[in-house]
Amino acid sequence: MLDTIPSKDLKHIGKAVERDDAIEKLTGQALYTGDLEFTGMLHAKLLRSPYARAKIKSIDISKAQKLPGVHAVLTGKDLHYRVGLYLVDKHIMAKHITRHFGEAVAAVAAETPEIAQKAVELIKVEYEELTPFLDATKVFDKDVPLVHPDLGRYSYIKEVFTPVPGTNIANHTKLRKGDVEEGFRKSDYIFEREYTNPNVQHVPMETHIAIGKWDIGDRITIYTSAQSPFTVRNLFSFSFGISHSNIRVITPYVGGGFGGKAGIGLEPLVCCLSKAAGGRHVKLQATREEEFSLLPCRSGLTYRIKTGVKKNGKIIAQKMTMFWDAGAYADYAVNVTRASGFSASGPYEIENAWVDAYSVYTNKPFGTAYRGFGHVEFSWGVERQMNYIADQLSIDPFEFRKINAIKPGSKTMTGEVITDHSGNVTKCMETVAKAINYGKLTAGEKAREQKTGMKIGKSVVALHKAPAMPSMTGTVVVLKLNEDASVTVNHALTEIGMGTYTSLRQIIAEVLKWPVERIRIPIENDTDRDPYDWQTVASKGLLLSGNAAILAAQDLLDKCYDIAAQALRAMKCDLDHDAEKVFIRHKQESFITFKQMSVGYAYPNGNAICGPVIAVGRYIAQGLTNLDKENSQGYPAIDWTYGAHGVITEVNPKTGAFNVIKVASAYDVGRVINEESVRGQAIGGMIQGLGTAMCEGYIYNKDGKLLNPSFTDNKIPTALDMPEEIECFAVETPQVDGPFGARGVGEHSMIAVCGGVGNAIEKAVGVDLTHMPIRAEDVWKALQKKSEGQGKKLKAKKK
Amino acid sequence: MLQNFGYLAPKSLAELYAVLKKNSGKAMILAGGTDVLVNLHNGCMAPTTLVDIKKIAELGGIKYDKKNGLSIGAVVTCVEVAENKDVIKHYPLIAKAVGEIGSPQLRNRATIAGNICTGSPCADSSCALIALGASLELSSADGVRTVFLKDFFIGPKRTQIKPEEVLTRILVPADMAGANFGMNKLKRIKGHDIALVSVAVAKTDKVMRVGIGSAAPTPIVTKDLAPNASLKDTLAAVAAVAKPIDDVRASKEYREFMINDYVEQIYSDLFNGKGR
Amino acid sequence: MKIKLTVNGKKYERDASESKNLLHFIREDLGLTGTKEGCGAGECGACTVIMNGKTVNSCLVLAVEADGATIQTVEGEAKNGKLSKLQTAFKANHAVQCGFCTAGMLMSSRALLNKNPKPTVDEIKHAIEGNFCRCTGYTQIIEAVQDASGQLKKKGGLKRA
Numbered sequence A: 001m002l003d004t005i006p007s008k009d010l011k012h013i014g015k016a017v018e019r020d021d022a023i024e025k026l027t028g029q030a031l032y033t034g035d036l037e038f039t040g041m042l043h044a045k046l047l048r049s050p051y052a053r054a055k056i057k058s059i060d061i062s063k064a065q066k067l068p069g070v071h072a073v074l075t076g077k078d079l080h081y082r083v084g085l086y087l088v089d090k091h092i093m094a095k096h097i098t099r100h101f102g103e104a105v106a107a108v109a110a111e112t113p114e115i116a117q118k119a120v121e122l123i124k125v126e127y128e129e130l131t132p133f134l135d136a137t138k139v140f141d142k143d144v145p146l147v148h149p150d151l152g153r154y155s156y157i158k159e160v161f162t163p164v165p166g167t168n169i170a171n172h173t174k175l176r177k178g179d180v181e182e183g184f185r186k187s188d189y190i191f192e193r194e195y196t197n198p199n200v201q202h203v204p205m206e207t208h209i210a211i212g213k214w215d216i217g218d219r220i221t222i223y224t225s226a227q228s229p230f231t232v233r234n235l236f237s238f239s240f241g242i243s244h245s246n247i248r249v250i251t252p253y254v255g256g257g258f259g260g261k262a263g264i265g266l267e268p269l270v271c272c273l274s275k276a277a278g279g280r281h282v283k284l285q286a287t288r289e290e291e292f293s294l295l296p297c298r299s300g301l302t303y304r305i306k307t308g309v310k311k312n313g314k315i316i317a318q319k320m321t322m323f324w325d326a327g328a329y330a331d332y333a334v335n336v337t338r339a340s341g342f343s344a345s346g347p348y349e350i351e352n353a354w355v356d357a358y359s360v361y362t363n364k365p366f367g368t369a370y371r372g373f374g375h376v377e378f379s380w381g382v383e384r385q386m387n388y389i390a391d392q393l394s395i396d397p398f399e400f401r402k403i404n405a406i407k408p409g410s411k412t413m414t415g416e417v418i419t420d421h422s423g424n425v426t427k428c429m430e431t432v433a434k435a436i437n438y439g440k441l442t443a444g445e446k447a448r449e450q451k452t453g454m455k456i457g458k459s460v461v462a463l464h465k466a467p468a469m470p471s472m473t474g475t476v477v478v479l480k481l482n483e484d485a486s487v488t489v490n491h492a493l494t495e496i497g498m499g500t501y502t503s504l505r506q507i508i509a510e511v512l513k514w515p516v517e518r519i520r521i522p523i524e525n526d527t528d529r530d531p532y533d534w535q536t537v538a539s540k541g542l543l544l545s546g547n548a549a550i551l552a553a554q555d556l557l558d559k560c561y562d563i564a565a566q567a568l569r570a571m572k573c574d575l576d577h578d579a580e581k582v583f584i585r586h587k588q589e590s591f592i593t594f595k596q597m598s599v600g601y602a603y604p605n606g607n608a609i610c611g612p613v614i615a616v617g618r619y620i621a622q623g624l625t626n627l628d629k630e631n632s633q634g635y636p637a638i639d640w641t642y643g644a645h646g647v648i649t650e651v652n653p654k655t656g657a658f659n660v661i662k663v664a665s666a667y668d669v670g671r672v673i674n675e676e677s678v679r680g681q682a683i684g685g686m687i688q689g690l691g692t693a694m695c696e697g698y699i700y701n702k703d704g705k706l707l708n709p710s711f712t713d714n715k716i717p718t719a720l721d722m723p724e725e726i727e728c729f730a731v732e733t734p735q736v737d738g739p740f741g742a743r744g745v746g747e748h749s750m751i752a753v754c755g756g757v758g759n760a761i762e763k764a765v766g767v768d769l770t771h772m773p774i775r776a777e778d779v780w781k782a783l784q785k786k787s788e789g790q791g792k793k794l795k796a797k798k799k
Numbered sequence B: 001m002l003q004n005f006g007y008l009a010p011k012s013l014a015e016l017y018a019v020l021k022k023n024s025g026k027a028m029i030l031a032g033g034t035d036v037l038v039n040l041h042n043g044c045m046a047p048t049t050l051v052d053i054k055k056i057a058e059l060g061g062i063k064y065d066k067k068n069g070l071s072i073g074a075v076v077t078c079v080e081v082a083e084n085k086d087v088i089k090h091y092p093l094i095a096k097a098v099g100e101i102g103s104p105q106l107r108n109r110a111t112i113a114g115n116i117c118t119g120s121p122c123a124d125s126s127c128a129l130i131a132l133g134a135s136l137e138l139s140s141a142d143g144v145r146t147v148f149l150k151d152f153f154i155g156p157k158r159t160q161i162k163p164e165e166v167l168t169r170i171l172v173p174a175d176m177a178g179a180n181f182g183m184n185k186l187k188r189i190k191g192h193d194i195a196l197v198s199v200a201v202a203k204t205d206k207v208m209r210v211g212i213g214s215a216a217p218t219p220i221v222t223k224d225l226a227p228n229a230s231l232k233d234t235l236a237a238v239a240a241v242a243k244p245i246d247d248v249r250a251s252k253e254y255r256e257f258m259i260n261d262y263v264e265q266i267y268s269d270l271f272n273g274k275g276r
Numbered sequence C: 001m002k003i004k005l006t007v008n009g010k011k012y013e014r015d016a017s018e019s020k021n022l023l024h025f026i027r028e029d030l031g032l033t034g035t036k037e038g039c040g041a042g043e044c045g046a047c048t049v050i051m052n053g054k055t056v057n058s059c060l061v062l063a064v065e066a067d068g069a070t071i072q073t074v075e076g077e078a079k080n081g082k083l084s085k086l087q088t089a090f091k092a093n094h095a096v097q098c099g100f101c102t103a104g105m106l107m108s109s110r111a112l113l114n115k116n117p118k119p120t121v122d123e124i125k126h127a128i129e130g131n132f133c134r135c136t137g138y139t140q141i142i143e144a145v146q147d148a149s150g151q152l153k154k155k156g157g158l159k160r161a
């Protein structure tokens, strides 16, 4: 829904309108799920597996059941339901076998958390430890333990996914574009390398929490900290065979999600406990430790890239093999494999491409969606590979990127042709390059090197991402006109902190020509009250919901014009409006106000017409296709958001310690709707990306036990870890079907930060890094290698 | 907390001794609680009673005089130590070390005595105090004894303190007042983190010592070195005691390297007049 | 154990369980749920309150230890139904996203400003070091504190390329 109005003529769009939910959050009045209390509510605690893979030989719950104050004790054996998003492979709790460290084995609901905990400690489990399968890259080895021997019997979405029964492959995505072997034959050089990423935790500040109530008569009410009440409802309905109309899901304020709260989590378990306890409310709040190992994380990735390139720097062939460490259950990981499969090259055009992406079941906590949806992880490999090749060819890495960047006329890996309206990655790169004085050290930087003995390096990296979503993703915005001509909006895209509701208010106000203050979108969502939305994921919210908001606002005006036309005895085409009233354009003293028509218009004599005004805007992604399962060709992307980071780091050439001096980022957002929301997403994601780059990631022992399931040994960046300087730019190449030309930018800021840091470090001290995160110790180790001569420039393999 | 325990807050040392005697082995002293409450949260300890010592006036205060040196009471918090004029003037190494502990919220609660009593090899104050040759006053109904900090630690998170004893004061010798110093702490992030290794050097015109954290089962210190000891000798003395291991935080090799690097850095600062 | 304490200027007398921490006491016994739990282990700062003028992690304080204490929580920041200057600055500078760290951030910032009315950026960073925020990347929070102390030269900062 492109509007070519110049930004300066827009009243609300592009401004830093303040967030409507700020006051509640700043005063402590905003109620999150954990703040809710219900009479008679019970509290749940869990017993979890100490083993990565073990047979549950017996569980004795008799002592726990007898403890006064305990209302329900459940084990996996009692629950005959399976849950799953795309591949239905998970029991509500471990049944007969545990598949990862930290998996729930038994649950108690009791009158207080203390009693529940005591009861948990009274449960005795006899395990027989089994050999776990822990290394996703060993998926083709013979005789490895199978995480899901029953894979062949699970139901799954056949149009999209390809599990391989008899193996640990939960999904195999194949992409074939052009002729990769021919491409390699024509290449002057071929480079083949491997890059790795660990599992990473989302770390929303609010851990997962749900309150469930399963009434006698099978009506269900769930309060949950989730990214979508409708997805929870749908998956719940599917697993339990209960009608959607009997399930009510409410999401109060949500304390961050980052993908970890997409899909379904604790909700089935609290509801089963409630049912077992006779229909009382049951609350379960994950501890921070449970957040790390019971709830999902981000999949690890081992990425092998083989690139064929011409002397002039043009990449002409690339074979990409991805081993996604999906953990014990497929959850979103299979879709991460699919979505990252089709964009695995980064924002670079590859004429002949071949991808084999495997989601591999392992006996580890399972992976799910995480801001960037696979792109953060593969981008690490891609951006390191780009620098490596450029270095080998003695081309500047920024120039090398520009040679290969996607531009209008380029074909994506799935065969989609990029147009003038798709966004401009080269402009993003040029913007950040300028912002960091790429390619040279300034006098100030040289003096700084002199003074500190540190070495300064700079890099430019690029990124892209399209929403990964079903081809038929839709949403609805409903506007209800109130008596005072304010509008209450019903909409179920969950506001998990990203600020989309403020942007939607701006969009609605812009179309209506009303002040933003008259538009209110309640933060809480309720499936009984709000119309359907898929969920807050994929950076698709602003585009889809924004378009629905425009349509709803237009519908509201249309309906008001209908009333006015009737009341004023005028033709609709002669009407116009301002913030207060609809009037006849050529006879402006003839008008009726929005207030007058809000709940039905009454003539002076009392006769009434029309009824209360309610308006609806429905929007759905169009033109998307399922990808061909043999070659992944098709149309998966509603839009592509491009971006780039310019990174300056300084590195201690002896110890490997490094500081990030500056990060400049640019995103082609199409059109800025809310300046400060864009900036908030840009900086927040970039810092989260720095966490991934510098310090985050799961560490297991050889038995698959997670060694750092808390903040003690899994650090996230603090205010002291920010770069000294941060600069954010918006490029605005309008998206033809975006609201006012806008496209999403929620995830993009996190992508490619790691590559940017790694490349800047490489530039500074000449070390080659292939594993993320990059800790000072890793740089030190690479420095040691270099001084031993191992990191030297390899001569490019000439074929 | 998920477990139950009682709480007592004696108002005098005499009362404290009696409480400790009565609940011997089952009571646990509660100072700032920043270690105790974390352990309770993790369920890795189960005392029947917590004995809060913060109401005992005798355990407060920081005293300094030229003859006896510095004495820090057991309930003095890290922030109070870091802001104390005498500490800043005469023992700035201590101010620096407690400033390294955790976050502001934590330092507002945590005591330096508690930090030592955890027996943790990564306790930042221990690293500095051990280099300063500090000793501890341990008291109980049976009397008072003084032990050198370097002898206080007997194993991982294990100290000499007996169940009925309390650390009453931390004593830093007068002859270390005004010592030259340097301290470095290796962390994974710039925000609050536990030391992967830490090195503190204190040097007067009579002696030089290097305290090292996270390099052995307990905080450790080199033998007394001559104030003009060569770098080589200093590094040798460090190597003689530092025995770091591999864990999730860092490898043995990196720890060894960084300990040496820190010692070299501080040494060079001290001997090139950049230190204090 | 019977305890008396003053929270946000109001006096309370309650029977507190010995094994309850101040965080849960404030939330459950006093019904002040603005203070949040992010880890229960002193790491994240979501539970920060001001106790006797100093910030503490309320998850690491027993309720009974707060006997006689004066405490400020996020609920005490607005006065007479009006946002404080600090809250207004957080709002104006988009320093709130999901809001889960916000109560703790406000308390650390409040304690800083009480002691140091014109903190530098570096001092602000040190003061909120113990407060994790996973959403904002801290920049807009720091700007808000600068704004509240009359030091923010220019609001916002998104540039158009």
Ligand SMILES: Cc1cc2nc3c(=O)[nH]c(=O)nc-3n(C[C@@H](O)[C@@H](O)[C@H](O)COP(=O)(O)OP(=O)(O)OC[C@H]3O[C@@H](n4cnc5c(N)ncnc54)[C@H](O)[C@@H]3O)c2cc1C
Pocket (backbone or CB within 6 Å): B028, B029, B030, B031, B032, B033, B034, B035, B036, B037, B038, B053, B074, B100, B101, B102, B103, B106, B109, B110, B111, B112, B113, B114, B115, B116, B117, B118, B122, B123, B124, B125, B161, B165, B166, B167, B168, B192, B193, B194, B195, C041, C042, C043
């Ligand atoms: C998030 C976090 C970060 C941290 N970061 C650091 C860090 O960077 N560096 C660091 O060194 N430490 C760090 N710590 C640990 C640090 O907070 C503690 O070691 C603290 O100093 C302990 O002091 P306390 O007064 O809180 O002790 P408490 O928790 O009250 O007690 C600790 C132990 O000492 C015993 N004890 C206390 N006082 C006495 C006494 N007078 N006599 C006998 N026994 C006593 C207690 O019984 C208990 O066993 C961190 C802790 C947390 C939670």
Ligand code: FES
Pocket (backbone or CB within 6 Å): C036, C037, C038, C039, C040, C041, C042, C043, C044, C045, C046, C047, C048, C057, C058, C059, C060
């Ligand atoms: S909840 Fe207290 S510091 Fe995290």
Ligand code: FES
Pocket (backbone or CB within 6 Å): A205, A255, A256, A497, C095, C096, C097, C098, C099, C100, C101, C102, C132, C133, C134, C135, C136
């Ligand atoms: S606003 Fe979400 S954690 Fe700070």
